[in-house]
Amino acid sequence: MDPPWTQSDPLLTPRPYRVTRNRRELQDTVTLELESGDGAPLSFSAGQFNMLYLFGIGEVPISISGSPHEPDPLVHTIRSVGAVTKAICGLKRGQTLGVRGPFGKGWPLEAAIGQDLVLIAGGIGLAPLRPAVRQVIAQRDRYGKVSLLVGARTPKDLLYLAELKEWRSRFDLQVLITVDSAGADWRSHVGVVTMLISKAEFEAGETVAMICGPEVMMRFCVAELRKRGVVAENTYLSMERNMKCAVGYCGHCQFGPTFVCKDGPVFPLARIEPFFRMRGV
Amino acid sequence: MVSPNSKVILERDRLQTILDAIRAQGFRILGPTVRDEAIIYDDISRVEDLPIGWTDEQGAGRYRLCKRSDQAVFGFIGGAHSSKQFLFLPREMIWKVVREGKGFRFVDTQRDSAPLAFFGVRSCDLHAISIQDKVFMPVDPGYRARREKALIVAVQCGLAGKTCFCASMGTGPRATGDFDLALTEILEKQRHYFVVEIGTQRGAEIMEHVSHQAAAASDLEKAEAATRRALSQMGRTMEASDVKDLLYRNYEHPQWDDVARRCLTCANCTLVCPTCFCSSLEDATDLSGDQSERRRQWDSCFNLEHSYLHGGNIRSSPKARYRQWMTHKLATWQDQFGTSGCVGCGRCITWCPVGIDITAEVRAIRESEKRHGND
Structure with missing residues (x-):
């Protein structure tokens, strides 16, 4: 049952981040500021998401809420809707959580220049x-x-x-x-x-x-x-679907012909329109 | 000296030497064997482990192991197993982590396992392997490690079952590549032997250790005849050339309600399918709470939780789940990976407890379009 490879694929294995701030936004929503355990900030583009992992509890996909031009600290806003997000919302300054990512395609801010x-x-x-x-x-x-x-x-x-x-x-x-x-x-x-x-x-x-x-x-x-x-x-x-592996092999986030984790989460409507109108896809 | 792309003859009574030669190179050999009244895939080491003299009769929702009147080694179609379960493991640990102060540390748990040799892989399953390669090779180091080392000895089908339709899917019955060696069994009254096609240098090296003879033109013709025989016995057909567009046009169709009334959403079809790749990831923590591991196990789009999103499940009806499976297999797969997800092996038909037949479901939608026209 042991995996036959050495550590650690950054897309599959979470890296430790320390909570430097937990700000309550709403009754069920907090914003976390996170500092990388190894000092290197996570470079990302607007609209991408990370998988946030809490030791012994589980992992959830959460979009990044900070500024791409100010990647340190890493900022995530999380609403408590289940066991993992509830525990993440309860994290205190100094506690650690795991981060892997960033994943997916973000907003078309380059393509939209001039518009x-x-x-x-x-x-x-x-x-x-x-x-x-x-x-x-x-x-x-x-x-x-x-x-x-x-x-x-x-x-x-x-x-x-x-x-x-x-x-x-x-x-x-x-x-x-x-x-x-x-x-x-x-x-x-x-x-x-x-x-x-x-x-x-x-x-x-x-x-x-x-x-x-x-x-x-x-x-x-x-x-x-x-x-x-x-x-x-x-x-x-x-789009939102049930992202689990985040790298396109677990099949859970399929939406029509797309994988939300790698083809999305941001899609041009033209690509997904027929499926967007249907139920249960 | 044999070289890739050449063909030689191996006598039936020398078949053990090929297994010995593979084992001598350090491989764990996995091949067909009879167990629990079916032909399964498991460790084999001796020719006697193979299903000699056995065959299997298959139909929609039906599988029976039967005795043959001869001593054919590969005179069967194959059971629910394929090489999938040895490359994409039903359960696998992805990583292990231990608590350390306020944080955690990943533990290096590398362990080398013996390279795998798949013995007796049919053409449909060869195609299934290359389809799963597209899913896992870029992103799954565990799969990649097993796959890159794997040796493949194919068997050319000399018969086809009632649920086979590889010819329709363009995946058989003759394997034309992606193997190290391929055997065609020739069973005559006077002589029982194999035509061995050498696919790769690795295959050639194995044949160096196996006593063989040159193949005559008549031997090759007999091998071709075996393929023609399989082709003529193909139990089912599917019009596959435009099935993607057909299903894209018919996401809304009464046939989905019809099949949903029969489908038990038991997930058998996805488990026996050699290309289905869905998995779930679960974290398991030991009782001390100091050690945790992430485990991956096979999942199925027929499970309700597969499409779980906070607040509910996207595909809550059996109709939506069957539609997801079949449209993925035959249509959206093509947009995702540039290939169909169906190899026509027929396992989903054989192992469906209520005998749902993917070829019949496609036909029903197609026929209704012909009757009513499509808009």
């Missing part, structure tokens, strides 16, 4: 888009108009609130925020994120859209974007 951008996030979907927002801000002159549309259930469920306010104060960024329901003290939009698409400022013919959120939300966003003239080739989605 208008519309970035649409639903709930925790803002976590994989944050690296893209930060990279775009760092290289703001490379892009045309940029809008960020953010939806959450309630004002209490808004991720990165302080940063959202900072982004909203910029004149070169259109930030629209909506929640499904809110109290009387809420001053912004109420309703689903798709209705913000009609308010976003972009020239449809030269726009790249990047969407991350629940599949049903992305489905409606795609329809709304199409109405405004954004074609499937310029619409990108971050």
Whole structure:
């Protein structure tokens, strides 16, 4: 039963990282800052993910939420939805977890240079888009108009609130925020994120859209974007499936003809469109 | 002196010498043998370990071991086993880790195992190996280590079963490459011998230690006749040239509901399939909590948990799971790896407890298109 090879393939074997900060974002969501055990920061592109491993508990795929141009510390935002993510959310400063990655294909920020951008996030979907927002801000002159549309259930469920306010104060960024329901003290939009698409400022013919959120939300966003003239080739989605090996051999994350772990998680809609419309694929 | 691409004759009573020559080079020999009323793959060392005088009758959901009237060594089709279980292990440890202070350390557990020699591999299974190579060679060091050292002695089929359809899939019955040696059994009243094709230098080196004779043109013609016989006995067919487009067009089709009413989602088809590669990864920690290992084991897209995502399972219905398996095997596989995932070995038909037949399912969808037209 012993593996017949020497250690350690970085794609298969986690490397130890130390928690330098655990910041609570929401009731069930934290952001971890991680420092590499061997000092070398993890170079990644916006939209890629890592497999996070907790000794004796298990491993989960989590997208990277830091800035690609500031890879140290490694930043992950994690929502507690199961045994492993719950334990990871409970990590304290100084504790260790394993990281292998980065995996997959990220947002098309190079291909989108010179274009208008519309970035649409639903709930925790803002976590994989944050690296893209930060990279775009760092290289703001490379892009045309940029809008960020953010939806959450309630004002209490808004991720990165302080940063959202900072982004909203910029004149070169259109930030629209909506929640499904809110109290009387809420001053912004109420309703689903798709209705913000009609308010976003972009020239449809030269726009790249990047969407991350629940599949049903992305489905409606795609329809709304199409109405405004954004074609499937310029619409990108971050898909979620059950990534286990992350290198394309375990078969779990298949989505039609693709493996989400290596062909995605970010896909141009044109590549996955027929399967995106079907149930149980 | 024999060289690759040449053909020689090995008498039946010298067959043991080929096993001895392989073993002398340090190989663990895996080959067909009779156990539990079936022909399986396991360690063999003597010619008597092979299923001499046995054959197997197969049909949809049916497998019977029967006595032959002669002493043929390879006069059978083959059971549920293939070389898959020795290259892509049903269970394998991926790594081991020990707790160390606040962190952990990976333990080097390297251990060399004997190189494997596969004896009696059929053409369909040779193709299955090269299909799994595309999945595992780039990313799985364990598979790579076993595969690179493996020696392959193929057997050219001289008969075909009722569930065989390799001819339709372009994977047989004659093996044309990817072997070190290939044997064609010729059994006559007066003489019992093998035509041996030398595929590689390694195969040639083994034959150096085996007493053999030159092959005459008539011997080669008899070997060709064996292939023609297998071809004529092919039990099933599948129109494969456009099956990818056919299934891509028919993700929504009443036939999926029909097959889902019969399918038990037992996963037998995926376990016996020589190309199915899904696995699950599990971490197991010992009772002290100081040592943990990651284990990989075969999984199946027929298991509900296969498509688990927090909040539910993507493919919750048997319909979605059967569709996933068959469309993957015949259609999406082609986009993933540039080849079909089906080699026409027929195992999924034989070993399905309710006799679901992949060739019949494809035919049903095709026929309904002909009746109703496709939009």
